[in-house]
Structure formats: C-alpha cells, structure tokens
Amino acid sequence: MQDLEIIASAGASFRPGDIPPPPDGGIEAWTQVAMGWIVIFATWGYVNSFGSFQAHYTSTLPQSPFQISWIGSIQVWFTFFGSAFSGRLLDAGFWIPTFLVGAGLQLIGIFMMSLSTSYWHLMITQGVVTGIGGGIIFAPSLALVATYFEKRRGIAIGLVTTGNSLGGTVYPLVVRALLPSIGMPWTARVLGFINLAGFILVAIFMRPRLPPRQTGPIIDWSAFRDTLYVSYVGGLFFFVWSVYYTFYYLASFGQQEVGMSFADSSLITTIINAVGLPTRVLIPVLADRIGPLNTIAPAALCVAIVAYTWVAVHDVAGVYIFSIFYGIASGAFQSLMPTGVASITTRLDTIGSKSHWGSYLGCAVEYTLRGAIGARESFEGWLEGKD
Template structure:
C-alpha cells in the first residue's frame, strides 16, 4: 500500500496530510445510496476511500482539460496532415468539371453579358454611362470578394450549405431585379443581391474542381470556364431577343428560371474531395510574403482593370461612334464572350505541358498590343475584327487564372482561402475599372480615345509585370516549366 502511494507524487502528498489526521468529515456530501459508494453526513471516510475520491476528481479534471485542449488546437494550430493527392481523372472528377461548367455559365456568362444591359440602360435610364456601369461593377465585385469567406468555409467542410445559400440568394436577386424600374433598385438587386449570391457559391465551386486534378488541372479548369463563354453568348441573346417581345420584367424572369435550373444540377453533382480543415485563418496574410503569389495578383489587377472597361463599353462604342443599332451592338457582346470558347480548352492544354507563366507572359503582351489597336478602329468591319481578337486573348487568360493560383499554392487544402483572396484583389479592379473609364470618357467630352489609352496602358503595365514574374521564377531560359 505504501509503495503504491509513493509512486504517485500527488497521492504521496495526500498521505502526508492523512498522517496528521486519520479521518475526514464530509458533511457537505449527501448521497442517495450507500451502494453507490456515497457516504452519509458525519461518516468517517477511511484512507482508501479518500484516495479513491481524490483519484476520480483528478481524472475528471484531466478529461475536461483534454477536451478544451482539442478545441483550442483546432482554432489555433497552424499545422495539419497533408491532404491526399488528386486522382487527376475518373468519373467523379470529370463530373465536377461538368457541374462547374453550369456554375460558370450562370455566374460569369451572366455577369460578362452586362454590356447588353449597359447599352439598354443607357437608352432607358437618365444616368451617365459611368454611373450605370456601377451596377455591373458591384455585381462582379461581390461575386469575387465574398470568396474570402466562402472559400475558407469550403476548406472547413461547409461546401453543401454554402453552395445552397448562394444559389437561393443569386436567383432571388434576379427575380427582384425583374420588378426594378429605377437605378437604385437595380443597384440593390442586380448589383448587390445577385452579386452576393454568386460570390457565395462561385469560389468554392472553382476550388473543388482544382482539388481533383494535378497534371490535367489546366485542361479541367479550362473546360469548366467554357461555361463563361457559352453563357456570354446565351444571355445577351436572351436580352436582345426577348426584351422587345416580352419586356424587361419577363426577360429577367426567364434568366432567373434558367439560372435556377442550371445551379440545381450543379448542386446535385458537386461534392468536395478533401477532408475538412477546421483550423487556420480566414485571410492567410502570410501568402503575401510569397513573391510568386503577390506578383501574380498585382499583375492580374491591372489586367482586370482595363478588361472590364472594354467588355462593358464594347457595345456602347458601336452605337455612339459607329452608329450601329442596338441589336447589332448587342451582337458585339456575344462575339467578345463567345469567340474565346475553343481557346479556353486549347490554351490550358498547352500550359499543362510547358507551364502557366510561360504562356501568360507572351499572351498578355499580345493582349496589350491588341488593346492599343482599338485606337485605330474607325469602321464596322474593323471593329468586329478587334472584338474577335480581344475576346480570344481575354478568354485565354481568364481560363488560366484559377489553375495558376492552384499551381503556386503549396497545399490544396488551403486553395479555397487563397483563391478567395486572389479573386477579392481582382474584384477591386473589376469594380473600379469600368467607372474610372467612364469618368475619363465624361471628362474628355464623351469621347472614347482617352479611356481607350488608359485601358491599353494598364494592360501593357500588367504584361511587363508578368514578364518580370516569369524571369523571377524561371530565369531567362525558355526550357524551364513555370
């Protein structure tokens, strides 16, 4: 008995105390049954009983401490097991690609068709072009920035409820848009509500596709982003053909029902592959210490700054400068969105072989040259040619953005967080680019030359930054895959 006590320091301390007093009174204990091991008031507790109670109390404290430690670990720990490698194919993986196609169709096909709305609102609302473009700018801004939160929720294992809520909010915004007749109402419905809903589900959906692929990631994401181009064809056609026949309200409801059906299919098919990562920050500030990540986002910022001005004003230039009717100008929106569809497949196939930056650096230089050629367009045929080439280079880059972020992300189970951060940076450019271009246009007397120069210049700056990033990552050798 004594040897057993001396092996436990806490029990040994208790024994020394007991030596000075052979028994204890536990008047504050009121048991219900002696069989349960309890004692009645005034009962003298023996030494063995005292140590049994002490040991049980310590075990209880230790159990509670372990639970609290596990909870704290999930919140504060910065390390967790490596996720399993991607399958890089298979039925379930390609099913995610098909579902993501519908997501991109209903999100960016719809958002990028705002040029058709820009022209329509310019003819029906008493607002300047710069003011009207804030509707589409806010929609895209929220579609991207909300990804900071929804991307982290994906990593934490909440993909299904997040995706469901996003669908409901986006579709609700579209149906509320159908009864909007004033500018401020369109800001709230088409801009804020539908943009917020798209932002909730978009980043998690794109992140899920990336986690299923490695060597064929570029191709998989490229196939998914063809939904962007397909939607960019369909939505302007719906707006152009149905508004004269059904009116604005029912045309918008048709779009709402279309989005509801497409997103319902995606919701039924898409499921995350990686186990939940409960710990970790919502914003991973340490990512900005990585020159590859920071350099890529800085370069992309300037690209998106000029890109969305061109997309929003491509039709307005046709009606105001080239005197095209609204139907013909809307065709330009369809062209700039649709011509890039095959290149969203072909370009990623090349990047999977030679590296993303090896394609992006020369591609963006071509993009800058094409942007400057807008200054030389003075005929309808020339404008159609410019629209085609601009749509090709823009689509070729946009389909590479998610896969490039995945390539420079060390761990795929942090991709939702990093991709959400990356989309949010570009959201600022997407939000401010069209209004800045519109303000420059207004300040220059309504002409397009000054904003054209601004958009082309920031695109050139982006290209130079991408070339510098490529040299930083792979040096001057063209054989290095990066």
C-alpha cells in the same frame, strides 16, 4: 522560366499520408468539371453578358453610359469580394450551405431585377445582390474541381471556364431575342429560371473530395509571405483594372459612336465571349505541358496589345474585328487565372482561401478609378485620355 514551373509544381504536390492523391479522371472527377461548368456559366457567363444590358439601359435610362456601367462594375467587384472569403468555407467543409446561400442570393437578385424600375434599383439588385451571390459560389467551385486533378488540372479548369464564354454567348442571345417581345421583366425572369435549373443539378451532384480543414484563419495571411504568390496576385491586380471595361462598354460604343442598332450592338457581347471559347480549351492544354505561369504571361501581353488597338476603331467593321481579337486574347488569360493559383499553392486544402485575392483588390481599385472616368462623357475622352 522552366525552374519557376518546377518550383510551382512541387509546391502543389500532395503530402504522403496526409491527403490522398487526386483521381485525375473518372466519372466522379469529370462530373465535378461538368457541375463547375454550370456554376461558371451561371455566374461569370451572366456577368460577362452585361454589355447587352448596358446597351438596353443606355437607351432607356437617363444616366450616361459610364454611370450605367457602374452597375456591371459593382457586380464584378462584389463577385470577387464574395469569392475572396467564401473559398475558406470550402476548405472548412461547408460547401453545401455555402452554395445554397450564394445560389439563393444570385437568384433573388435576378428575380428582383425583373421588378426594378430605376437606376438605383438595378444597382442594388443586379449589381450588389447578384454579385455577392455569384462570388460566394464561383471561387469554391473552381477550387473544388482543382482538388480532383493534378496532371490534367489545366485542361479540367479550362473546360470549366468555357462556361464563362458560353454563358456570355447565350445570355445576350436570350436578351436580344426576348427583350423586344416580352420586355425586360420577363426576360430577367427567364434568365433566373435558366440559372435555377442549373443550380439544382449542382446541389445534387457537386461534392468536395478533401476532408475539412478545421483550423486556420478566414484569410490565409501566410500566403502573402510567399514571393511567388504575391507576384502572381500583383499581376492579377493590374490585369483586372482594365479587362472588364471592354466587356461593358463595347456594345454601347457600337451604338453611340458608329451607329449600330441595339440588336447589332448586342451581338458584340455574344461575339466577344463566343470567340474566346477555343482558347479557353486549347491554352490550358498548352499550360499542362509548359506550365500555367509560362503560359499566362504571353497571354496577358496579347490582351494588352489588343486593348490598345481600340483607339483605332471608327466603324462597324472595326468594332467586329476588335471584338474578335479581344475575345480570343482575354479568353486565353481568364482561363489560366485559377490554374495559376492552384499551381503555386503548397497545399490543395488551402486553395479556396487563396483564390482571387488579386482580382478582388484589382476590382476595388478599378471601381474607384471608374468614378473619375465617369466624368468623361465621350468615348473619345475615355479612350484617349482627353477631357
């Protein structure tokens, strides 16, 4: 495995005279980390808080929990879909217009969600529009941060991805606090104003370091001739099949199967995101020492092992214990996903166009499978494969 990391690190090196070496620190570089954190907070933090919305929609809409979860599934699918193509726009030097379009779409989706009164309204606003908007901006922001670091790239990206955990912690708390008192429309608007404030800062301070790459296709097909890259993308493909089920279903599972209240079940989403915060910081530090690929493999194994224990959860205590362990394991893996891509990319000015293909393709298949799973109307049938 050590040889594998040597190959990956060599592939990510900078060619002398072509691209200047990254500063690997300093005010400008760490400012990009802070701005990237805001983007991930507002995009993936919002996405990972869907469990709170799922719990609310389950009690207010006539659709089943599995049908309602399609809103979140579509949101994730379009987030990865947008990211699969928007990265090339960063490489080409179009960061500012790309960010403005993506941020604008996400905000439009959130504010229109506040006016939604039916399942299909939410599917379009919260699922499609916010998903596309978030996808357009999150992948370029991660790739942009990666170009400022080399030796400290793991910790830099790890710090950025903590926005995922903190956003997934804060948004459910806001929903839990405001929903009973001001209702869903104004709760959604408050979330929109939070994102708007952050996006203003990002538009002012986040700037790309590398010169534009004017040539090259939107999709870098040459990357798929790289065995290492294809293997990594294939791993992400299978991982994304399952990881977001837990984020979406666990709160509803707590309500329907073990009798938790809406307020208590909403805390599950907060817990599962909050406990992943330490691993999102510490595991990338380890990755900088032993290599991202050497770290992400055992992290993926831990996620799989913990996921299988869900079938043994039958009470409130079990839900809390499972959410803690799953949050820790999934936080570690998710923090390493972008770092792994950067470590196997031969040119950092192509990171944007190579990021998140495995995640997008995995989501595409996962969304199709969800249609079949939606026919199972009990959690027992879903967890254990029973009809």
